[in-house]
Amino acid sequence: MQNRPQEAAQTPPERIVRVELGDRSYDIVVGANLLETAGVRLEQVLKRKRVTIITDETVARLHLETLQHSLDQSGFEHTAFIVKPGEGSKSLESYGALMNDILATNPARDECLIALGGGIVGDLTGFIAATLKRGMNFVQIPTTLLSQVDSSVGGKTGINSPYGKNLIGAFYQPKLVLADISLLATLPAREIRAGYAEVLKYALLGDFSFFEWLEKHGSAVMDGDLEARIHAVETSVRAKADIVAQDERESGVRALLNLGHTFGHALEAEVKYGPELVHGEGVALGMLMAMELSARSGAITTQDCERVASHYRATGLLTDLPAIEGLTWEARNLLSHMYQDKKVDQGNLTFIVLQAIGNAIRTQNVQEQEVLAVLDHFIQQSGKE
Numbered sequence: 001m002q003n004r005p006q007e008a009a010q011t012p013p014e015r016i017v018r019v020e021l022g023d024r025s026y027d028i029v030v031g032a033n034l035l036e037t038a039g040v041r042l043e044q045v046l047k048r049k050r051v052t053i054i055t056d057e058t059v060a061r062l063h064l065e066t067l068q069h070s071l072d073q074s075g076f077e078h079t080a081f082i083v084k085p086g087e088g089s090k091s092l093e094s095y096g097a098l099m100n101d102i103l104a105t106n107p108a109r110d111e112c113l114i115a116l117g118g119g120i121v122g123d124l125t126g127f128i129a130a131t132l133k134r135g136m137n138f139v140q141i142p143t144t145l146l147s148q149v150d151s152s153v154g155g156k157t158g159i160n161s162p163y164g165k166n167l168i169g170a171f172y173q174p175k176l177v178l179a180d181i182s183l184l185a186t187l188p189a190r191e192i193r194a195g196y197a198e199v200l201k202y203a204l205l206g207d208f209s210f211f212e213w214l215e216k217h218g219s220a221v222m223d224g225d226l227e228a229r230i231h232a233v234e235t236s237v238r239a240k241a242d243i244v245a246q247d248e249r250e251s252g253v254r255a256l257l258n259l260g261h262t263f264g265h266a267l268e269a270e271v272k273y274g275p276e277l278v279h280g281e282g283v284a285l286g287m288l289m290a291m292e293l294s295a296r297s298g299a300i301t302t303q304d305c306e307r308v309a310s311h312y313r314a315t316g317l318l319t320d321l322p323a324i325e326g327l328t329w330e331a332r333n334l335l336s337h338m339y340q341d342k343k344v345d346q347g348n349l350t351f352i353v354l355q356a357i358g359n360a361i362r363t364q365n366v367q368e369q370e371v372l373a374v375l376d377h378f379i380q381q382s383g384k385e
C-alpha cells in the first residue's frame, strides 16, 4: 500500500501480508490503531467514495463512530446497517432483509460493502457482496481475534441453514483486510479464548515451531500484550494466506483448515447455534476430539495429546463439553449432525487428523465406531465435573 499514514512512536510497525490470487490478490494489514486511518487506506483500493457498512449492535456501540469519522475525513459518503450479534444473523432472514435495505439505497455495482465486526458480520457481509448485483467490492475490518486470524481471510462467505453450518455461501475475496489489533482491547475474554483456538489450529496443523512459541507466549496473547497479539495474528494470517494461495476452493490442502471442525460444527448444531457454545469453543473441543481420534489409531502419542491438553489448561481453552440446561449430550445425535456437513463425500465423513503436532492430514478412513467412542469419551469425561 502507498501513502501509509505515519505511525505514532509507541505504535508497533504494521505488517502487510499479501494473499496472492492473481488479479484478485489483496493485502491484509495487521497493526495497531488502523481504524482511525481506514478512510485513507480504503482510498487506495476503491474507485468510488460511497460505501455501505455492515456491523452488529455491540461493535456499532464501541467502534462504528471511529470508522465513520475516518471515512468523513477522507470524503466518503457512507450508510450503516446494524444487525443483532450472534449466529442468528448468519441466516437467510437477515441476508434477505439486508439485501433489500441496501438495494433501497441504490448502490452502484462498483461501490463497496465494509464488514466491521467478527466472523458473523464478515461471513454475512461477504455473501451479500458476492450476490448483490452479482458481485460488489468488499472490505473486511475484523474486530475479533477469530475474525482477524481466520474468517476475514480467504474468501469463504456464507450463512447457516437449519440443516447445518455455512451450507449456503460462495467463495468471494475481499479487496482489503484491516486487522486492527487495538480493537481487541474491548473484546471479552471468552471471545479471545474462542479466537485463540483458531490461532492454535495453525500451529497444530502445520507449524510445530509456532506451537512452541504459543507454549511460551500464549498467556501474553490472552492477557492483551500488543506485540504478542500482532505476532500471533501475523503468523496465523501468513499461514492461511499461503494455504489459500495454493488452493482457493478447497480441493486439496485448504481442507486442513477444517481441523476440529467436523466435531465442532456438530457441537454447534446440537446447541442450535446458540450462545452457549460459540464457534471457536466448538473448534477448541473439536481439535481435542480430533487429537483423541488420531491417538486411537496410533498416529500420535498420548504424550502429544497431553502436551496439547496442558496448553489448553494453561490458556483457559475449553477441555470439557459445557453443561447446558435442557441438553443431554448424546454421541449418536452429534454423529447425525456430522452427516449434514458439506464435506461428507459419498456418505463418508471427512476428518483432519494429526500425525504429529504441526503435521495434519485429511482422511475419510475412519470407522463410525471410533468416532462414537471419541464422543462418548468426552461426554463421560465432561459429566464427571
Ligand SMILES: NC(=O)c1ccc[n+]([C@@H]2O[C@H](COP(=O)([O-])OP(=O)(O)OC[C@H]3O[C@@H](n4cnc5c(N)ncnc54)[C@H](O)[C@@H]3O)[C@@H](O)[C@H]2O)c1
Residues within 6 Å of the ligand: 056, 057, 058, 059, 062, 085, 086, 087, 090, 117, 118, 119, 120, 121, 123, 143, 144, 145, 146, 147, 150, 151, 152, 153, 154, 155, 156, 157, 166, 183, 184, 185, 186, 187, 188, 191, 194, 195, 278, 279, 280
Ligand atoms: N469464513 C471463514 O473462513 C470463517 C472462519 C472461521 C470462522 N468463521 C465463522 O465466524 C463466526 C464466528 O466469528 P467470531 O468468533 O468473530 O464471532 P462473532 O462475530 O459473533 O463475534 C463475537 C462477539 O464479540 C462481539 N464483538 C466483536 N468485536 C468486538 C470488539 N472488538 N469488542 C467487543 N465485542 C466485540 C460481537 O458483537 C459478538 O457478540 C462463525 O459463524 C464461524 O462459522 C468463518
Ligand SMILES: O=C(O)C(=O)C[C@@H](O)[C@H](O)[C@H](O)COP(=O)(O)O
Residues within 6 Å of the ligand: 150, 154, 156, 165, 166, 198, 250, 254, 257, 258, 261, 342
Ligand atoms: O477458511 C477455511 O477454509 C476454513 O475452513 C476456516 C474455518 O475456520 C471456518 O470455520 C470455515 O468456515 C469452515 O469451513 P466450512 O467450509 O465447513 O464452512
Ligand SMILES: [Zn+2]
Residues within 6 Å of the ligand: 150, 198, 261, 279, 283
Ligand atoms: Zn473455524
